[in-house]
Amino acid sequence: MDLLRSLPIGLYLEKPLTWLHKLDPRVKLIWLMSFLLAPILCNSEWRLVLVGLLIILTLMARIPLRVWRQQMGWLIMLSILVFLITALTPDGLAVTSQPRLLESDLSLPQPTSYSYVLLDKKPLFITRHSLDLGIRISTLIFLLIYSTNLYLLTTAPEEITAGLEDLLEPLRRFKIPITEITLTLTLSLRFIPLVLEEVQNLIRSIRTRAINWQKLGIKRSLQVWLVVVEKLLENLLMRAEEIAIAMEVRGFTSPNEHRVQWHQLSLIQGDWIALGMLIPFWYARFILG
Structure with missing residues (x-):
């Protein structure tokens, strides 16, 4: 997958x-x-x-x-x-109404075909x-x-x-702070593939272990998934820290410095x-x- x-x-x-x-x-x-x-x-x-x-x-x-x-x-x-x-x-419009006249008196021809x-x-x-x-x-x-x-x-x-x-x-x-907002948006858009990659790697690691979920039961299955979620958050925080260190090394101390214009x-x-x-x-x- x-x-x-x-x-x-x-x-x-x-x-x-x-x-x-x-x-x-x-x-x-x-x-x-x-x-x-x-x-x-x-x-x-x-x-x-x-x-x-x-x-x-x-x-x-x-x-x-x-x-x-x-x-x-x-x-x-x-x-x-x-x-x-x-x-x-x-x-x-569940309004119930009761006719005041007999049904025989209500059968009048309608002027239009509206229904x-x-x-x-x-x-x-x-x-x-x-x-x-x-x-x-x-x-x-x-x-x-x-x-x-x-x-x-x-x-x-x-x-x-x-x-x-x-x-x-x-x-x-x-x-x-327009520059800060757009820089944050750029980083978030670039971070989405990293999130998908981490989720994909964790799912593959679970599949390779061939876990029998029926034997584990609901309680143990939830414990396994809690461990997986904890590992996912740990990996994502580590990736975010690596990106922050890489930006600092390259001089991205503030959004207005060392800016790169991708498109004119x-x-x-x-x-x-x-x-x-x-x-x-x-x-x-x-x-x-």
Whole structure:
């Protein structure tokens, strides 16, 4: 088992280099915030449009099918499961009413074909409210997770921190430590593969010992896992100390000294086109959404 390759979300795709990779990280961050803010207080139709836009964007970027299936397959299954559960459960409007007239007097022709209950076949019962609620929750889960995942998939960690530092530059006037924040974010992003590597090594060490968990029982199994967690924390603290010593040796005594610029950010033609597309996007959001 290789956690560094089998992790279903949050990995950076180095190759092939798509046109999404070439966009400025600041532009992609603005579009990410647009996809995260656009579903707020909007109707179900607009949320379905946003889901379609993300899928079309993925197809246009020509991301490999193996990555697309690994990144989106489980998320689509989760969204469909949430939609079915929400649509089939009671909608919360469990108001019981008793007619004041006889049933024979209530059988009047309806002026329209409107019906609050869409499906009433035991045990299936779907109303307009439960259907709308299912669409809202499932699309919100898909948009929040996949838009962020697509951003991480096509943006290197150093580009993310460089873009954030540039966008947060005006906050220096309020004496906010922008450089310290971005440096901490860079180190945390670089530390994630080390955590996965330590977890992977511990799991492999347990598998090689062929422990019979049934004979151990629940109490002894918990004791073994507590030892594993303790060893994991010890290894991670040792790795963090090694990184700190290495930074001090190389002169990283403060964030403003011995700084390394990984990327020179500059907007090109494609970036300006992507920024221009925000205007019709938000116009459609306020008119249709």
